Amino acid sequence: MLWLPILIPALAGALTFLLGERRTRRRNTVNLIAATAAAAATLSLAGAAFQGTAAQASLPLGPGLQLAVRGDLTGLLFACVVTLLWGVTLVYAIGYMSHDRNRARFFGFFAWCIAAANGVALARDPLSLFVFYEILSLCTYPLVVHSGTPEAIAAGRKYLLYAFGGGAALLAGTAWLVAIAGPVQFTPGGALLAAESHTFALRWVFALMAAGFCVKAALMPLHGWLPSAMVAPAPVSSLLHAVAVVKAGVFGIVRLVNDLFGPELATSLGVAQPLALAAAVTIGVASVIALRQDDLKRRLAYSTVAQLAYITLGTALCTPLAAAGALAHLAHHAVMKITMFFTVGSLGQTLHVKVLGTMGGVARRMPLTMASFSVAALALAGVPPLAGFASKWLLAGGAFESGDWWALLVYVSGGALTLGYMVPILLASVRPGAHEPAERWESDPRMLWPIIAVALASVVFGVSASAPWSPARWALAAVSPVFGGWTP
Amino acid sequence: MTLVDHLPAALIMTPLAGAALTFVTRRRWDPALVMVTAVVITGLALALSVRVLAEGAFRYRLGGWGAPLGIDLVADGISALFVLLAAVVGLAATAYATSYFGTGDEDAYGRGLVWALWLFLWTALNALFLTGDVFNVYVCLELVGISAVALVTLGGGADALRAGARYLFASMLGAMTYLLGVALLYSATGHLDMATLGSAPTQGIAASTGLVLMVSALVLKTALVPVHFWLPTAHAAAPSPVSAVLSALVVKGSYYVILRLVLDVTYPGQLPGLDVTLGALGAASIVWGSVQALLQTRVKLLVAYSTVAQIGYLFVAIPLMRADGGIVGVAVTAAAAHAVSHGLAKAGFFLSAGSLQHRFGHDRISEMAGAARTTPVLAMACAVAGVTMMGLPPSGGFVAKWLLILTSINVGQWWWAAVMIAGGLLSAAYTFRLVAVFVAEGAGDPGDAHHPARTEWLPLLLASAAALLAFAIPQIDTLVRIGMNLGRAEVLP
């Protein structure tokens, strides 16, 4: 049962490849059914995890090796985000790619990416996480180079360089870890009690593993692949930037700090502080760079870099509230950013608008789309009562509690800068332009409804942040065992 | 006396009989005959593995004579594994070859020679994997060499002949050197049987020189840098099913003998410096082979240099097998796993390269843009085979790499780990160079996908088997450990 979130998308992907390019309807049906089934499986596993029963499963891979998964709250939060957004993105992608010639390849690797991301979410020990992490790198490459143009190929090459470079670092770190500490599993609060004396080795292991994760998490200066990966089609950018790849990176950092080293060990070794500083610098620099981007997707890319650093900083502060805020932001940001990428993709596909300068009159032509975008933009800036405010409140509270008051200032100035780079998009869209209001549907309905749905989600998550099923509450519950059963 | 008791002999006699039969039967029935033989051999190989798993290793006295007068065949875990690998790859390659070579009368293939040679090669390989004494190894190596050279040159053409000549030269040189070594060893110890040689410590300059000559010859036949000169052209110029078998099986044959020498015949410390030298040369192979693969402009040469690189991993495992003064079982499993997964993946890679050449009419990489759309099955096969080359999960190559890295850190020789990680990155470079060309939508519309021929699924099947081999490693591990002498202690001079 625990393997289902991984197996269902994997099977769907294989079937998609076998069905080939021609049988479109059957292919789409298979994928949509798989998405629904996977969502149901993940949610029911989450329900079980809330009751307190964390299921486990493993497959042997060799002497002393196994592929193991566990359904704990942290992992299931990420897995639910991935799986639920897969379904939404599928509907959007079916609409967006309706004129593409390589759809079977696209949807096949798309499904395999989801399987790999779920694997990362559910992995029980560092080696299993590494296995799925590398599979994820592998399966995203065909999506990045999908269009086959020279820019796409060049972006793909850059992506490979970063992804496999990071993977090499992660491999070295994980192997070293297993060599000194044995086959440890992720345990809330840290699993390295026995190996605490190897401080030199542990510091290097942390550095290597963090470097590996930070490549995908786009921490500066390892972020270079993300802006150039924007050449990929919009559903891929949404997948990369909201759901699977970048979130797998920050999730790895969460696991590294919370469940492998543990907040106490990370702080006492002195490895958490540099990470926090790097994250803070990233927030500032990336937000400022975002202010200067004309291309909409690149603006969103740098915004993603900054927002991911929120999560990294929150985790590196090693306090309960900040850790909870980081996890909550993982979910909230996914929903908010995916709205924005969907919008930009829809603008590009329907109106061929890709740059800030050509956005005049868009609000009149595509009112629902731009309204959803505005909601998501305000949510991202942290305006209450939307989703972004809830996670920012937790993160800021955690920053204050940790005693690192500079982190608090970083968070709030990040919010101000977010407003700075989001508002020009809104302003540009309401400026008068050449577009007339649409007759019936402002764009392909398969692209429109997902946008509205995820924008609503960012409202719902924010307004109901105190409800027991909201991501914020979920994050608080997930983080509780890491800090010895702490409760807010 | 049932068939099960005679499995080793049957495994050698069946392909030999098949080869003899191809001379007798009509040309039209040859492909069917060879397929039947292949299936039978696969069945026998499976039976052997099952028997070894159930009852452990055993020796088979050919003709009832025992050592030291007769020839003994040894079937332990490693032999069974390699025989099984040969069977699986051979079966797939045979299936592919029956449609590749066709039944036309005009060309050389049609003269029925190819099938006989094919089965002769298989006989020699099976015999090599099952042999128990060092002189028999010489015989098998010669047989393998001759059949392989003949198969390489069978297609005709200047390239093939040149490559075949080089291969023949290397093969002869290696065989002569090996024979010299065996002669020296025999004169020093009076034994040829591997088990007997291994049970008594061999000392003296003659014995050591003999062993060194044997190892050098085997290193030449396994194409380790710096003596890899014959492999790339030979493997690239041969017809694709032949290349598949060459890269997947033939180079593993001589490596198998090196494994026997390291594990069963010599003691750790008997030849000081040998392990590290082989490991260092393996590291050099990984780097040089990958770099050269990256620079090639033709697919088959790229794949051939990839073989040179991947062989390097097998040699890097050797110093790790005999660290700590004993045999490290994990490293042996890793080497075996790597050999098996590389065999499967490389066979798939060569078969798909052959099909690509057939489709495009050439094998120039730069002109294969858009292959991902026109020949998706073949492009996928190349990419999936690349996964094993790169050592990415969940392939057998990944498990092998991981186990070797872990071992190298555990015994304190972490530099091997660094080399292997770098090798993975380099493999990624040349694999994705190829994949990037496939995916590129070049100028001009390559059109929509052709309907894939049935044989085009074979490379994908092989490559996928290698890519998912991680899940079968536990079984491979169990098999390999049967008959392995883990308790051999260091011999004090």
Added chain:
Amino acid sequence: MTALGSAWLWVADSTSVLFGSLFALVWLAGGVHSYVTLPSAGKHRFFAYYLPASLGGTATAFAGDAISFYACFSLMSLASWGLVTHSGTNASRQAGAIYLALTALGEALLLAGLVALSSAAGSTELSAFVNLAPSPGATFGAALVLGAVGVKIGALPLIGILPLTYATAPAGAAAALAGASTKVAALTLVRLLPFGALPVAVSEAVMVAGLATTFVAVAVGLFAVSARGVLGYSSASQMGLVMLAAGSGLADSAATELARGAILTLALHHGFAKAALMLGSDVVPGLSPGMRRLGTALLALPALALVGVPLTTGFAAKYALKDVLLALSGVLPETVYALLPWTGVGTALLMLRFFRVLANERTAARSAAAWPGWVVLLLATASAAWLWPGAAGQAAERGMLAVPALVTALWPGLLAVMLVVALRLARVRPPRWNVKPGDLLLLAPLAVGAADAALALPRSRRPMRDRSALPALLLRAERVWVSWPVAATAFVVFVLALSALTAG
């Protein structure tokens, strides 16, 4: 910290009633005025921003916890952007950009302050903030809140923000912004700050900053070119007094109640007065000469109130402020107390300037329906501070009629008038420095542009390196290596080397 536990608490204590009625009346008056005077073309757009702003603005008075306070504050500030940029001219767009940037900054500081104070208090309820015990966390949070307030009301060096926004927004919106929006800052001070629990250094810094703002704003405002610009500088100056009142109560718990009362009175009085002046400055220039004199005379009432003439609400406010300063001891409070009447002089000069500029302005005639709005506000100006319980009205009433108090209240205004008359008679022409509303802040876009240009320096074009040298070399090396002679030699060498290495 109850993270997201209790959210959206609303209260209705005396402070909220006081501020709530101030806000409601001002936003209402401004709204009615706008409805009556705006051209119908942009009315829908205007009210699409005005209504949320007024909702947020009024609701802040009733917010009982940090999150609802922040939400209403953000709503008001962000929606006000639309009011500032309503006219669509380039100037208004630039003003809107500057306003938005400063709003973002202020909100960031406010959020940080709220988080810090919630954490220190252990609860998000605002009632827990004001009773906070002294601690570094409380000081940090208070400093952040003070920073946010300073940005909102235009403390030095941002004094240009208020004139900038008032000058570009339509009259009704400007009245609302002047009367209500800046008073939210006062509300913030009263609700959020832990009075009496902060170090003396903070208190003194705030007092000095407030006083400095008061004087500098007057000095700059004397050279402003538009009526509303002058009013903006006057607002900045008056809000400096509010900061002064706040600062005086921060350190000494004895002065806390008095300080709160002073802030409340100041806010109440100034809110109505400034709003009345704003609306009046829109109506009066469009009147016929006869009516103009009446209008100007009516406008004199809030002007006098601002100066602090006896019998006006401004007098009550100034009196309350003096009470606070008297309750403190030390060099600084005494100096401030001595300087306080001179602020009156400055305000009076500014008001004279206002009337001077107003006299030269001409606008289109407003309909009669525009009158009720500002008349109501005039009445409110006249009475509010006296009528409201809890304000310092009662104390002022008692002391008001004492002769020393009368003199103290009257002489600043008289001095200002005499100064102006003297200058006129001496035919001394004041320098014609025309300061655009916004002064320093208008330089900000230039600074941003310069930074932008500096960062975007084109990368030097590196000459294309010939990349094919290395691969060609490697390929050649391999070709040499696999040639027959080399290969054979290599094998022989290899065998010899291996023997040597393994000879042990």
